[in-house]
Amino acid sequence: MNNPDVVIIDYGFGNILSVQRGLEHCGAKVVLTADPKKILTAKRVVLPGVGAFASAMQALQSLSLVAVIRELSERETPLLGICLGMQLLLDESDEFGLTAGLGLIPGRVITVPDHTLTGKPQKIPHVGWAGLYPSHESVGWENTLLKNNCPGECAYFVHSFMAVPTEQSHRVADSFYGEHKIAVMIGRNQITGCQFHPEKSGEVGLKILRRFISG
Amino acid sequence: MRNIRLIARLDIKGLNLIKGINLEGLRVIGSPNEHALRYYQQGADELIYIDSVASLYGRNHLGGVISAAAKNIFVPMTVGGGICSVDNATEILRSGADKVAVNTAAVSNPRLITDIAECFGSQCMVLHVEAKLVGPDRWEVYTNNGRERTGLDVVSWVKQGVELGAGEILLTSVDREGTRKGFDVALVKAVSAIVNVPVIASGGMGHPDDLVEVVNEGGADAVAMADILHYNRASIGEIRSTAKNAGLGVRYYE
Numbered sequence: 001m002n003n004p005d006v007v008i009i010d011y012g013f014g015n016i017l018s019v020q021r022g023l024e025h026c027g028a029k030v031v032l033t034a035d036p037k038k039i040l041t042a043k044r045v046v047l048p049g050v051g052a053f054a055s056a057m058q059a060l061q062s063l064s065l066v067a068v069i070r071e072l073s074e075r076e077t078p079l080l081g082i083c084l085g086m087q088l089l090l091d092e093s094d095e096f097g098l099t100a101g102l103g104l105i106p107g108r109v110i111t112v113p114d115h116t117l118t119g120k121p122q123k124i125p126h127v128g129w130a131g132l133y134p135s136h137e138s139v140g141w142e143n144t145l146l147k148n149n150c151p152g153e154c155a156y157f158v159h160s161f162m163a164v165p166t167e168q169s170h171r172v173a174d175s176f177y178g179e180h181k182i183a184v185m186i187g188r189n190q191i192t193g194c195q196f197h198p199e200k201s202g203e204v205g206l207k208i209l210r211r212f213i214s215g
Numbered sequence: 216m217r218n219i220r221l222i223a224r225l226d227i228k229g230l231n232l233i234k235g236i237n238l239e240g241l242r243v244i245g246s247p248n249e250h251a252l253r254y255y256q257q258g259a260d261e262l263i264y265i266d267s268v269a270s271l272y273g274r275n276h277l278g279g280v281i282s283a284a285a286k287n288i289f290v291p292m293t294v295g296g297g298i299c300s301v302d303n304a305t306e307i308l309r310s311g312a313d314k315v316a317v318n319t320a321a322v323s324n325p326r327l328i329t330d331i332a333e334c335f336g337s338q339c340m341v342l343h344v345e346a347k348l349v350g351p352d353r354w355e356v357y358t359n360n361g362r363e364r365t366g367l368d369v370v371s372w373v374k375q376g377v378e379l380g381a382g383e384i385l386l387t388s389v390d391r392e393g394t395r396k397g398f399d400v401a402l403v404k405a406v407s408a409i410v411n412v413p414v415i416a417s418g419g420m421g422h423p424d425d426l427v428e429v430v431n432e433g434g435a436d437a438v439a440m441a442d443i444l445h446y447n448r449a450s451i452g453e454i455r456s457t458a459k460n461a462g463l464g465v466r467y468y469e
Contacts (some may be wrong), residue, residue: 017285017310018285018289051336122217125382127383128436138297156290158313201467202258202290206289
């Protein structure tokens with residue numbers, strides 16, 4: 001069989017089917033696997049994820065995938081982490097006690113603020129659609145997965161935790177929840193993470209997936 | 216400003232999209248996924264599928280419909296009706312649904328709410344409540360698609376459901392459902408006042424202005440619409456414009 005366009009890491013966490021359907025709709029040939037060999041030889045890799053940080057890391061460890069994913073970064077294989085899959089890219093998470101992440105993008109994962117900037121209580125998880133805005137106006141999105149998107153376009157979010165990258169330069173796009181600015185797309189070299197679900201964000205998300213498979 | 220969600224609700228019997236009045240007198244509208252695709256293309260923020268006779272047969276049968284929908288619909292989908300176990304929920308989620316809505320089985324076995332929430336996260340576990348007005352500001356919980364009374368008070372049941380792990384409330388007014396008389400704003404207000412999870416108002420949307428009222432006065436986080444869409448009385452785009460012009464936050468969509 002020809003090498004697929006995208007390998008989705010199937011480690012038991014996440015709406016893998018929806019991610020697969022989204023990528024296939026965009027014309028990609030997709031394989032789901034937890035086989036280190038197939039992951040290491042992939043053209044592009046998606047790390048999906050819905051659920052708890054610690055158990056997801058545990059699952060990756062028990063499948064011996066932590067080193068494999070780090071190796072992808074060495075090989076400069078394009079990697080897209082979605083939702084929890086994005087959070088796993090960072091150094092550590094506060095979720096139910098401190099847990100180490102993959103450490104591919106410096107930073108940590110903390111809870112979404114339960115109050116707005118003006119002190120009003122707000123709902124957690126943050127569920128719904130929010131606009132995407134360039135983190136660095138002057139740089140824009142030219143060399144990112146958002147190249148074909150416009151500032152202000154909305155994506156779909158479901159999350160209780162959020163990424164705080166250490167380096168401002170790793171922020172690609174921000175959204176606002178209760179006036180708090182949240183990093184919702186981060187990137188470093190060939191690695192991208194998005195907090196929202198491109199596979200559930202209608203045409204806005206499909207544009208991101210198309211860009212990922214054509215890049 | 217948070218964006219309120221515009222949700223198309225599809226009630227299904229067998230293979231047909233249906234619509235009733237007060238959840239009764241069901242009329243066949245057409246093919247569920249033809250309508251679903253149209254609502255997706257019009258910019259619906261989410262879809263809710265309810266298998267309206269499933270509880271009678273003790274099982275949700277929408278797996279096939281959802282798995283077909285998931286091929287060309289890329290917004291969140293919630294599926295309800297007859298979901299009675301974690302296994303059934305798993306099957307529905309594997310078909311491509313993002314959340315399950317549970318009503319009847321949660322009433323007979325509240326533990327199911329916790330089991331589903333622990334397995335898939337609270338954001339996945341929508342408590343569906345069918346409410347009927349029984350006195351001044353008092354509503355009773357109904358099950359089996361509005362057919363059976365339970366004796367439970369809506370407000371205390373919702374409170375209990377959220378404590379057990381429900382991450383969202385789909386609140387259907389049996390009295391208003393299919394009537395086009397507007398939402399039961401007092402019901403939505405009573406429920407949204409006591410929970411910190413999103414509340415979806417369902418039942419009675421006759422005109423786009425009804426949405427503005429249930430959000431502003433009832434505190435709804437989302438609105439489920441059926442009749443108004445199925446009979447082409449307004450498109451999602453028109454409803455979005457009405458909401459936007461009234462100053463509500465909605466998804467930027469073009």
